[in-house]
Amino acid sequence: MKTLKIAIQKSGRLNEKSVELLKNCGLSFENYKSSLISSVSNFPLEILFLRDDDIPEYVQDGIADIGIVGENVIQETQVEVAYLQRLGFGKCKLKLAVPVDSSIKTVKDLEGKAIATSYPNILKNFLTKESINADIKMISGSVEIAPGLGLSDAIFDIVSTGGTLKNNGLKPFHDVISSEAILIGRKGEEDEELIQELIQRIQSVLRAKD
Ligand code: ATP
Numbered sequence: 169m170k171t172l173k174i175a176i177q178k179s180g181r182l183n184e185k186s187v188e189l190l191k192n193c194g195l196s197f198e199n200y201k202s203s204l205i206s207s208v209s210n211f212p213l214e215i216l217f218l219r220d221d222d223i224p225e226y227v228q229d230g231i232a233d234i235g236i237v238g239e240n241v242i243q244e245t246q247v248e249v250a251y252l253q254r255l256g257f258g259k260c261k262l263k264l265a266v267p268v269d270s271s272i273k274t275v276k277d278l279e280g281k282a283i284a285t286s287y288p289n290i291l292k293n294f295l296t297k298e299s300i301n302a303d304i305k306m307i308s309g310s311v312e313i314a315p316g317l318g319l320s321d322a323i324f325d326i327v328s329t330g331g332t333l334k335n336n337g338l339k340p341f342h343d344v345i346s347s348e349a350i351l352i353g354r355k356g357e358e359d360e361e362l363i364q365e366l367i368q369r370i371q372s373v374l375r376a377k378d
């Protein structure tokens with residue numbers, strides 16, 4: 169491997185922290201907002217700025233060698249990648265929530281109910297494990313308004329502070345997964361010299377933060 173390629177989020181909640189982490193690793197690059205690729209001048213690395221949802225697949229397909237993405241996205245895309253390093257930012261939880269006056273109190277009460285989510289695969293796996301039959305309503309955004317509109321009895325969504333749930337008259341009743349940003353790579357390539365060098369640098373940055 170002559171030049172390593174890393175995929176990070178182009179804009180959104182993980183962009184700034186991903187850029188900051190790479191800069192703290194001593195890497196010099198222009199953080200072009202308008203272009204897709206930026207070259208690092210003092211390390212054989214190219215940075216690809218992408219939508220977070222595409223990052224696991226780009227890594228699996230070899231377009232990028234490594235990437236920074238939320239564990240929630242990795243699990244939802246069901247792409248097999250290697251977890252190289254947990255990064256400690258972008259922390260959130262995927263929770264089940266219902267309207268405050270709902271009769272649904274436990275996971276078992278979801279039997280036969282409709283649940284709105286942008287994470288149908290993670291939800292499906294969870295419901296299968298719990299032996300619950302429920303109707304999964306896939307919606308791509310603003311999941312928290314679904315119960316109020318009569319589309320669903322419950323929601324399964326990403327929560328960091330809980331403010332959005334509260335503002336929509338919802339309360340969480342079960343945490344399904346915790347997530348944070350992860351450095352991912354392809355299985356079997358973990359020992360590549362450039363990847364190891366970058367992981368070492370990232371680990372020193374993370375240690376300095378503790
Ligand atoms: P993109 O345009 O890249 O598809 P997006 O809108 O899907 O972006 P963001 O909202 O920027 O994604 O969130 C990126 C990641 O940040 C999430 O996948 C998750 O891992 C993490 N995250 C942390 N807290 C939250 C939160 N409160 N809401 C949503 N995502 C969060």
Ligand code: ZN
Pocket residue numbers: 219220221
């Ligand atoms: Zn996305």
